[in-house]
Amino acid sequence: xxxxxxxxxxxxxxxxxxxxxxxxxxxxxxxxxxxxxxxxxxxxxxxxxxxxxxxxxxxxxxxxxxxxxxxxxxxxxxxxxxxxxxxxxxxxxxxxxxxxxxxxxxxxxxxxxxxxxxxxxxxxxxxxxxxxxxxxxxxxxxxxxxxxxxxxxxxxxxxxxxxxxxxxxxxxxxxxxxxxxxxxxxxxxxxxxxxxxxxxxxxxxxxxxxxxxxxxxxxxxxxxxxxxxxx
Numbered sequence: 001x002x003x004x005x006x007x008x009x010x011x012x013x014x015x016x017x018x019x020x021x022x023x024x025x026x027x028x029x030x031x032x033x034x035x036x037x038x039x040x041x042x043x044x045x046x047x048x049x050x051x052x053x054x055x056x057x058x059x060x061x062x063x064x065x066x067x068x069x070x071x072x073x074x075x076x077x078x079x080x081x082x083x084x085x086x087x088x089x090x091x092x093x094x095x096x097x098x099x100x101x102x103x104x105x106x107x108x109x110x111x112x113x114x115x116x117x118x119x120x121x122x123x124x125x126x127x128x129x130x131x132x133x134x135x136x137x138x139x140x141x142x143x144x145x146x147x148x149x150x151x152x153x154x155x156x157x158x159x160x161x162x163x164x165x166x167x168x169x170x171x172x173x174x175x176x177x178x179x180x181x182x183x184x185x186x187x188x189x190x191x192x193x194x195x196x197x198x199x200x201x202x203x204x205x206x207x208x209x210x211x212x213x214x215x216x217x218x219x220x221x222x223x224x225x226x227x228x229x230x231x
Contacts, residue, residue: 014088015044015066015081016151017115020051025100025218026183027148027227033179034058036145041134041172042152043067045078047114049128050121061128061144068131075119082108082115095190097219135167142177149182157187157196165196166203173209173230183216184224192223204230 023029023046035057040048043062052060066074086108089096093104101107122129132138134152149172153165172180185197201211210231219225 014085015078016085017045017047017078017082017111017118018150019046019110019114020048022100022110022114022218023048023148023150026150026216027181028214028216028218033146037061037143039063039139039144039147039175041137041147041149043129044151045074045081045115045118046150047117047121048148050117050125053121053125053128061130063130063132063137065131065133067122067129071122071126071129075122078115078119079112082111086111092189095222097222100218100220135164135171137171137175139175141174143175145176145178147172147176147178147180149180151184153182154185154193154196155188157193162196162199162203165200169200169204169230170207170209173204176230180230181227182230183227184221185213185226185228186221186224190221190223197228201228 018026023040027033034052034055036059038052038058038060040046040060040062042064043049044064044066046062049060049062052058069077086104089107090104098104098107101110130138153160153168157165169180169182172182185193187193197213204211212229212231213226214229215226217225
């Protein structure tokens, strides 16, 4: 199975269009964090890169295998996927805390705007979007001041084994000169993954990578208010 969404089989994964505002909350990003070279991996259809590029001194880059698709097709797919993702969320509404969005309509609206922003930026600035996949990235050691990874590792723990997670985390750490932040630490159904998280922290410690679990002020999946930080 491919590690990340396969451009020829994107139905296996949701291509989510999370917004810049959601990223700030999920990763507890401060003004000091938003500087230099920032990698979003995998970026999906997030509007984070498009919005972060408007900030002074920020050079964002997104990586995802779906960027190998024709960009016009992917831009259209991002909008369609938002409808699919929202329907998926509403079907399991009891698993979510709606405070951040107000309700399902607010959730859909935020993601819709983000999907449209992503599509426009993908077409206008394709150099910001690199087609590649974990656990092997085409970047130099320490290239990024901050690396963000949202809703892939741990989320698809039913398909991606411990070894894949460990290799991916080590690779994300390799390309970072600062923090790597991974959110959330739940699977797609909202299940807790403490044994996997602790196994990975042990494996990372053996590779001389220091980690911590940090609480954030954002919770959408119930219980999903922590991120893994690699220093």
